[in-house]
Amino acid sequence: MDQRCRWQKRVSAEIAIRDLSVSVGAGTTRERLVLDRLALTVRPASICAIVGRSGCGKTTFLKTIAGALDDHAASATGSVQFRSCEGSELSSPSVGMVFQRSFLLPWRTALQNVALNQRIQARSTDSASHARALLERVGLAEHGWKYPHELSGGMQQRVALAREFARPLDVLLMDEPFRMLDCVTHEQLVDCLLMFWREQQTTIVMVTHDPMEAVLLADVVFVLDRGRVAATLDVSERLSGLRGREARTSPHFQELVECVHTLIRDCA
Amino acid sequence: MRAYAHPRLRLAPPLAGLMLLVLWQAADAWLDWSKFVLPAPLEVAGAFRRHFFQLMQNGWITLTEAVLGFLLGSIVGIAAATVSVLRPAIARVIIPYAVLIKAIPIVVLAPLLVMWLGDGLISKIAMAATAAFFPILVSGVSALHSVDQEWADLLRLHGASNWQIYWMLRFPHALPEIFSALKVGTSLAMVGAVVGEFTGSSRGIGHLITTSTYYLNIDLVFAAAIVLGLMGIAFYGTIGLLERVIVFWRRSH
Numbered sequence: 001m002d003q004r005c006r007w008q009k010r011v012s013a014e015i016a017i018r019d020l021s022v023s024v025g026a027g028t029t030r031e032r033l034v035l036d037r038l039a040l041t042v043r044p045a046s047i048c049a050i051v052g053r054s055g056c057g058k059t060t061f062l063k064t065i066a067g068a069l070d071d072h073a074a075s076a077t078g079s080v081q082f083r084s085c086e087g088s089e090l091s092s093p094s095v096g097m098v099f100q101r102s103f104l105l106p107w108r109t110a111l112q113n114v115a116l117n118q119r120i121q122a123r124s125t126d127s128a129s130h131a132r133a134l135l136e137r138v139g140l141a142e143h144g145w146k147y148p149h150e151l152s153g154g155m156q157q158r159v160a161l162a163r164e165f166a167r168p169l170d171v172l173l174m175d176e177p178f179r180m181l182d183c184v185t186h187e188q189l190v191d192c193l194l195m196f197w198r199e200q201q202t203t204i205v206m207v208t209h210d211p212m213e214a215v216l217l218a219d220v221v222f223v224l225d226r227g228r229v230a231a232t233l234d235v236s237e238r239l240s241g242l243r244g245r246e247a248r249t250s251p252h253f254q255e256l257v258e259c260v261h262t263l264i265r266d267c268a
Numbered sequence: 269m270r271a272y273a274h275p276r277l278r279l280a281p282p283l284a285g286l287m288l289l290v291l292w293q294a295a296d297a298w299l300d301w302s303k304f305v306l307p308a309p310l311e312v313a314g315a316f317r318r319h320f321f322q323l324m325q326n327g328w329i330t331l332t333e334a335v336l337g338f339l340l341g342s343i344v345g346i347a348a349a350t351v352s353v354l355r356p357a358i359a360r361v362i363i364p365y366a367v368l369i370k371a372i373p374i375v376v377l378a379p380l381l382v383m384w385l386g387d388g389l390i391s392k393i394a395m396a397a398t399a400a401f402f403p404i405l406v407s408g409v410s411a412l413h414s415v416d417q418e419w420a421d422l423l424r425l426h427g428a429s430n431w432q433i434y435w436m437l438r439f440p441h442a443l444p445e446i447f448s449a450l451k452v453g454t455s456l457a458m459v460g461a462v463v464g465e466f467t468g469s470s471r472g473i474g475h476l477i478t479t480s481t482y483y484l485n486i487d488l489v490f491a492a493a494i495v496l497g498l499m500g501i502a503f504y505g506t507i508g509l510l511e512r513v514i515v516f517w518r519r520s521h
Contacts, residue, residue, distance in 0.1 A: 068421040095425050103419050106517040107440050120428045120436070149517055167426075175418075 012044035012201045013082045013093050013170040015065065020078035021227075022060055022069065034060045036227035037078070042220075044085050045201040046236075047243075049214035051264055052224035058207040061224070062173050065205060066095055082170065096164035096202075098177040102156035104148040110135060110159045111144035117167045134162040138192045154185030158192055165196040172197075174206040178213060190216065190244045211260035215239075216247050221260055225267035233260060307487040312494070315487035322476065327495045330461050330473040333389060334503065337396020338457035342450055345401045349408025353438060354430060363409070370402045375463055382468040392464035392472065399460030400453035407449035411442035444518050447511040454503045458496065 022035040034057045042048045050058050063069050065080055082093040104113045111131050112119070118127035135144050138158040140151075148156055157177065164172060178186050194217075197204060208214055214221045219236035222229050238252045247253055289309045296308035307315075316323065348366070352359030378395060385391035415438050423433050465474025473492050480488040 063421075066421060066425060068417075068424070070417070097418075097422050097425055099418055099422075101418075103416070103422055105437065105440070116423075117426045120423070120426050120432055147517055 012085060013090055013203050014044045014085070015042040015171065015203060015205065016079075016081045016083060017041070017065075018079045018081075020061075020064065020076065020080065022057075022064055022074055022076045024060070024074045026073075026075045034074075034227055035064070035076075038224075038228055040222055040229055040232075042203055042205060044203055046219040047197065047204040047206065047217050049218035049221045050205065050207045050224055051209060051211060051214050051221060051260060052230075053209065053264060053267060056224045056267070057227045058209075058224055059175060062097075062175055062205065062207050065171070066097060066173055090170065093170035094167055095171045095173065096167075096169045098157070098160055098164055098172065098174045100176045100179050102148070102153075102160040104156055104159055104163070106148050109145050109147055110140060110151065110155075113148070113159055114162045114166055116163055131162075131166065134166055135159070137195065138162045139188070152185075154181055154188060157181070157185075157189055161189070161192050161196065165200060165202075169200055169202045172202050172204045174204065176208055177206070179208075179210075187245060193217075194244050209264075211264065212257045214260055215253060215256045217243060223260070223263045223267065230267050231263045233263065304484050304486055307490055311487045312490040315485070316491040316494070319488055319491065323473075323491060323495050326471060326473050326476045326492075327499060329389075329471045330392075330458075330465065330496070331499050331503070333392035333461040333464070333472065334396050334454075334457040334499075336389075337393040337398075337460060338400045338453055338503075340393060341397035341400030341457065342404050342453055344397070345404030345449075345453075346408050346446065348405050349412055350434065350439075352409050353412040354434060359409070366402070366405060374399050374460060378463050378467040382464065387468040387470065392461045392469065395464035396457040396460035399456040403452050403456065404446070404449045407445050408442065411445035412438045414445075415441050443515050444511075447507065447515060450507050451504055451511075454507055455500060458500050458503065462496065 017038060017040050020035050020038040021033065023031055023033045025031045038057075038061070040048075050061060052058055060069075060074070064076055069076055082090040084090055104110075105116070108116075111128065114131040114134050115127045118130070132141070132144060135141055138161060140155060140158060140162075143151060143155065148159070151159065178189055181189065193204075196202070204217075206214075206217060215235055219234070221233040221235055223231040223233070233256070235256055238256055239247050239250050242250050293308050293310060296306070348362070352363065374395070377398060381391045381394050381398075385394055412434075419437060419441075420433055423437055428436065461472070462474040462477075465472040466478055469475045473496055477489050477492050480486070480492065
């Protein structure tokens with residue numbers, strides 16, 4: 001079956017978060033409330049950016065959505081729901097994650113890293129050709145046999161993106177994925193991300209503390225402060241849906257970046 | 269290897285060794301020490317030549333004990349570390365006792381092991397295994413646990429089971445540290461085997477050293493020590509070579 005057909009038939013996921021409170025260090029004297037009755041909704045197939053100063057709970061928020069909170073160290077109340085457009089709850093959405101570090105397996109080639117999911121799911125049928133096609137689409141066709149340490153940082157991140165999108169992805173969570181990259185590499189990665197996003201209609205939640213990055217990619221920017229949503233900014237409306245390098249051409253771009261900047265600063 | 273960058277400097281260590289041997293030989297001629305205290309290099313070389321077959325035969329036995337013990341100790345060590353990662357509850361019961369046993373000097377175990385397992389090969393293998401086991405267990409446990417949480421989360425999101433996370437991520441990720449422990453383990457296995465032979469044995473380098481000391485064949489003791497050293501280097505080097513082949517991604521870091 002053609003993979004792309006299967007993806008297009010999929011329904012996009014909405015993320016609904018209600019009254020989410022997370023405290024870390026429960027039961028010790030250093031217990032701290034990281035998220036405080038947080039409530040927000042991420043529309044299906046949209047990109048939302050979570051911004052805020054260090055320690056505002058961004059990463060904890062992502063971990064909670066990913067279901068990767070350590071039960072011993074943190075306790076959570078409230079609900080995180082993944083719903084289809086029709087409102088029915090998705091029981092086991094496929095969630096991908098991209099971090100600032102690529103987290104490629106250093107003992108596997110780029111190609112084998114992209115085929116990680118097939119390997120884990122023991123679906124060996126044409127996994128190699130699928131992985132090769134994905135690498136080609138992120139512009140790394142001739143680097144498939146290289147090991148991660150033979151690739152540049154930007155290339156590693158592109159492999160990581162291809163690895164995550166190698167399976168039909170309902171939700172992609174990103175934790176400062178484009179930090180510490182030069183501007184050309186940054187642009188390449190943004191292009192790759194948007195290409196996959198348009199194709200798979202994945203719902204993306206991105207954590208960043210760079211206001212420009214938030215405006216560049218997101219439909220909606222949520223400003224987090226002390227575990228709560230301090231402000232919400234609808235970017236797509238102002239930029240009329242422009243994204244990536246197109247967004248930069250908009251006359252409102254700088255103004256929006258400035259606005260997000262001010263919102264973050266006002267939190268303090 | 270930066271210190272030896274210049275080709276002429278590369279010759280410095282062997283030249284220094286050679287000079288030391290010449291000085292030692294000369295001092296022996298001038299000062300006329302008793303050869304029962306410190307034999308001159310040429311006497312040691314003579315003993316080496318006279319007893320070559322004996323040295324090789326006993327050396328082979330000691331090496332066999334050390335290598336078999338090392339293999340046993342490292343397999344059990346890595347297996348125990350694996351259990352401790354996959355079943356932390358079991359680890360919490362076992363590890364304190366492992367540490368307790370480790371606190372007992374290995375020399376003390378030798379007479380017990382010889383008594384229980386006889387004065388043949390088995391007790392020496394057990395000694396070598398016990399000596400090599402602990403550093404491998406301890407490094408293995410810490411290395412297998414040291415994977416970034418994000419990395420494990422990422423694989424879990426791809427649907428990986430605990431066993432898959434172990435096999436695809438934790439184990440290969442721990443290999444560099446495990447190899448460091450294995451290299452330490454080679455030396456400890458040699459020590460274990462020789463100490464076992466000192467305690468009770470009729471064969472092996474340890475036995476040869478004990479009997480030679482008894483008959484004041486000090487030159488042969490020196491020759492035996494040199495054989496032990498060379499075997500130790502070869503053993504260590506073999507594991508180092510394996511490390512370079514297996515942990516290939518670390519070379520370029």
